Every structure is written in C-alpha cells, then in structure tokens.
Amino acid sequence: MSRLIKQWIPVLIAAITGLVVLAGYLIPSPLxxxxxxxxxxxxxxxxxxxxxxGLFNILRVHGGRVVRxxxxxxxxxxxxxxxxxAWVPPVLYGPSGTPTRxxxxxxxxxxxxxxxxxxxxxxxxxxxxxxRVRRSAGAVFFILVVAVVLLGSTPLMGLEWLxxxxxxxxxxxxxxxxxxxxxxxALGTVITALRVFVxxxxxxxxx
Amino acid sequence: MILxxxxxxxxxxxxxxxxxxxxxxxxxxxxxxALHLFIGALVGYSFGIVLRDVLIGMLLTRWLTEPVAxxxxxxxxxxxxxxxxxxxxxxxxxxxxxxxxxxxxxALSGALLGTLVPQVGATGRALSLESFxxxxxxxxxxxxxxxxxxxxxxxxxxxxxxxxGLAGVWxxxxxxTAWVGRVFLIxxxxxxxxxxxxxxxxxxxxxxxxxxxxxxxxAGFLGG
Numbered sequence: 001m002s003r004l005i006k007q008w009i010p011v012l013i014a015a016i017t018g019l020v021v022l023a024g025y026l027i028p029s030p031l032x033x034x035x036x037x038x039x040x041x042x043x044x045x046x047x048x049x050x051x052x053x054g055l056f057n058i059l060r061v062h063g064g065r066v067v068r069x070x071x072x073x074x075x076x077x078x079x080x081x082x083x084x085x086a087w088v089p090p091v092l093y094g095p096s097g098t099p100t101r102x103x104x105x106x107x108x109x110x111x112x113x114x115x116x117x118x119x120x121x122x123x124x125x126x127x128x129x130x131x132r133v134r135r136s137a138g139a140v141f142f143i144l145v146v147a148v149v150l151l152g153s154t155p156l157m158g159l160e161w162l163x164x165x166x167x168x169x170x171x172x173x174x175x176x177x178x179x180x181x182x183x184x185x186a187l188g189t190v191i192t193a194l195r196v197f198v199x200x201x202x203x204x205x206x207x
Numbered sequence: 208m209i210l211x212x213x214x215x216x217x218x219x220x221x222x223x224x225x226x227x228x229x230x231x232x233x234x235x236x237x238x239x240x241a242l243h244l245f246i247g248a249l250v251g252y253s254f255g256i257v258l259r260d261v262l263i264g265m266l267l268t269r270w271l272t273e274p275v276a277x278x279x280x281x282x283x284x285x286x287x288x289x290x291x292x293x294x295x296x297x298x299x300x301x302x303x304x305x306x307x308x309x310x311x312x313x314a315l316s317g318a319l320l321g322t323l324v325p326q327v328g329a330t331g332r333a334l335s336l337e338s339f340x341x342x343x344x345x346x347x348x349x350x351x352x353x354x355x356x357x358x359x360x361x362x363x364x365x366x367x368x369x370x371x372g373l374a375g376v377w378x379x380x381x382x383x384t385a386w387v388g389r390v391f392l393i394x395x396x397x398x399x400x401x402x403x404x405x406x407x408x409x410x411x412x413x414x415x416x417x418x419x420x421x422x423x424x425x426a427g428f429l430g431g
Contacts, residue, residue, distance in 0.1 A: 086251025177395025180359020
C-alpha cells in the first residue's frame with residue numbers, strides 16, 4: 001500500500017495529467033481544450049503554493065541567520081525587512097497602482113538595470129580571459145566573429161563593407177547554428193517529456 | 208522647501224545604482240547590501256502579485272462563488288506544503304507530480320508546435336526560390352543554412368564510435384559533419400555574445416545617462 005501511494009500514484013498523476021494537457025494542444029476538440037485550460041489553471045494555483053513554500057524557506061534560512069547573529073546577519077535582516085514591506089503595495093494598490101509603480105521605478109528598476117549593466121564588464125572580461133587561457137583556433141575564431149559583428153554595428157567611415165559581412169554572418173551561418181541549437185534543444189525536450197510520461201524519468205517520485 | 212516624492216525616488220534610485228556600480232571596485236559590503244535589498248524587494252513584490260492575482264484573484268474568488276471548481280488545486284496546494292516537513296515530504300509528491308505532468312506537457316507541445324515544426328519548415332524554405340532572392344549569395348546561402356543546421360545537430364552526437372569497417376567510415380563521416388557543425392555553433396555563439404554585449408552596453412549607457420539626469424534634476428530643484 002505504502003509503495004502504491006509513494007511510488008505509483010505520483011507516476012499515474014504525472015502521466016494522466018500530462019497526456020490530457022498534451023492532447024488538448026494537439027487535438028482540436030473543444031472538450032479536450034476545456035480540460036487542458038482547466039488543468040493549466042489549477043497548475044498555476046498549485047505553483048502559487050510552491051512559491052509560498054519557497055518563501056517559508058527564505059524566511060527560515062535568513063530568519064535563522066538573524067536570530068543566531070551568524071555571519072551576514074545584517075544583510076539577511078535587510079532582506080527580510082524589505083520583503084515584509086514590498087508585498088504591501090501590489091496587494092493594496094495592484095501592479096499598476098502609484099505606490100507599486102514608484103517601488104518599481106525607484107527601487108527594483110534601478111537595481112535590476114544596474115545589475116544588468118554590470119554584465120558588460122563580465123562579458124568583456126570573459127572574452128579577454130578566453131584568449132588568455134585557451135588560445136585555440138576555435139577561441140580566436142569566436143573572438144573574430146564577435147569583433148566583426150560588433151564593428152559591423154558601428155557606423156565606421158570606410159568600413160561600410162563590415163556591415164554587409166555582419167548581416168551575412170547573422171542571417172546565414174549564425175542563423176544555421178542557432179537553428180541547429182534550437183532543434184537540438186527541442187528534440188531533447190521531446191525525449192525528456194516522453195521519458196516522464198512512460199515513467200523512465202521520475203523527478204516527482206521516490207524510486 | 209518641500210521635497211516631492213519624485214525627487215526623493217530619483218535620489219534613491221541613483222544611490223542604489225551607485226551601490227551596485229561599487230562592485231567595479233571589487234566585492235564590498237555596499238554592493239552586498241544593495242543585492243540583498245534587491246532580492247528582498249523582488250521576493251516581496253512577487254509574493255504580493257501571487258497573493259493578489261492567484262490566491263485571492265483565482266482561488267478565493269472562485270471558492271466563494273463555485274467551491275467545487277477549486278477543491279482539487281486547493282488540496283494539491285496544501286499537500287505541497289508538506290514538503291517543508293522532511294518526515295512527511297512524500298505527501299507533497301502528488302502535487303509535484305501534477306506540476307511535472309502539466310509542465311512537461313506544456314513544454315512538449317511548445318517544443319513540437321513552437322520550435323520543431325516552424326524551424327524545420329523554415330530550414331526547408333531556405334532552398335525555395337523566394338528565399339534565393341532575399342539571400343546575398345542566392346542558392347549558396349540557402350544550401351549553407353541547410354547544411355549548417357544539419358551539421359550543428361550532428362555536433363550533439365555523443366555516442367561511442369566504431370573504428371573498423373563500414374561503421375568506421377560512417378563514424379568518420381559523422382565526426383567530420385560534427386566538426387563542421389561546431390564551426391557553425393561558433394558563429395551562432397559569436398552572434399549571441401555580441402548581441403548580449405551590445406544590449407548590456409546599452410543598459411550601462413542608460414544607467415550613466417540616468418545618473419546625469421538625476422544630477423541635473425536635483426541641482427535644478429535645489430537651485431530653485
């Protein structure tokens with residue numbers, strides 16, 4: 001009985017719900033589409049509980065650090081205090097209310113954009129390190145492609161032909177490589193999904 | 208002189224931007240403070256949205272009007288909370304199984320209908336007459352796209368290879384196409400890297416412009 005509950009019921013739940021949702025996408029039947037939409041709507045609600053579980057984990061980890069005054073307790077205290085304040089505006093005023101917009105414009109927006117801006121230094125540093133650590137033909141070729149695409153985007157006098165080379169790289173070999181990559185990822189997704197449906201992969205079960 | 212909310216907000220935003228940029232001098236307490244503040248704000252904001260739009264908007268509202276319709280997700284959601292207690296964590300597996308089943312089906316249909324079918328179709332159309340007109344090198348470009356796509360797919364071949372007989376010849380052929388595929392992958396990654404670098408540079412320039420704007424706004428405000 002215990003084996004049935006712990007092992008086979010989760011497998012059946014995953015396979016049946018998955019196949020119904022998949023059928024709703026592939027077969028144009030109003031009934032299947034109705035069940036598909038209903039199952040996805042339920043999944044959104046269950047995912048909200050998963051979010052709450054994650055929130056409890058954050059509170060437990062950072063709360064424990066603050067209570068025991070462990071290293072970095074002050075940062076944890078800031079995180080908890082800000083989190084306790086930041087949930088109020090969206091609930092009371094909605095995502096487009098003035099206080100929520102102000103929180104997004106003056107706190108979350110600047111912090112997120114500044115972190116994204118730091119990526120430019122990380123990427124430039126990574127390119128230099130690539131050339132220093134691994135001086136292979138592939139690495140040099142990669143940097144060459146990056147340089148041509150970057151220089152081709154700038155309006156340099158006398159180097160207008162670089163823009164043509166850049167366009168060709170993006171629309172022919174770059175496109176072919178990216179398309180192969182996308183197809184590879186999609187095939188991998190299909191295989192992984194089929195393995196879940198036939199219970200070869202059981203990320204949800206304890207056996 | 209009364210400070211309005213906008214000026215205070217702009218100064219706050221500029222201050223937080225400078226705290227993040229202090230990372231350029233190395234990892235430091237100011238950067239870590241800003242990072243934890245950011246995570247706290249994101250967690251709080253996300254919780255607010257989930258609470259308002261899903262738990263109140265979808266669950267509670269439906270519960271008050273049509274309780275039967277939300278019994279299953281409510282039970283699954285409550286079972287999921289058992290994952291927080293290691294001794295009874297297996298109870299949450301039913302909810303995880305449900306999420307995995309639905310998520311897998313959505314991903315599978317997205318991969319099939321959103322990527323595989325359109326990308327295979329687009330690769331085939333690269334050899335059509337309409338495409339030749341738009342390509343710089345005409346049919347050669349179309350052929351390059353087709354060959355490049357197939358070779359890139361072959362680059363993800365990680366099985367053991369035989370070395371003798373016809374199987375060995377075939378393995379060598381696969382090896383050569385995989386090598387060609389890796390060249391096309393370098394092109395793809397190079398284009399993606401340059402795109403990411405350009406986007407990050409644009410954001411960096413935007414932040415510098417923001418700091419300059421805030422400086423002039425505050426200076427103008429203080430100057431009357």
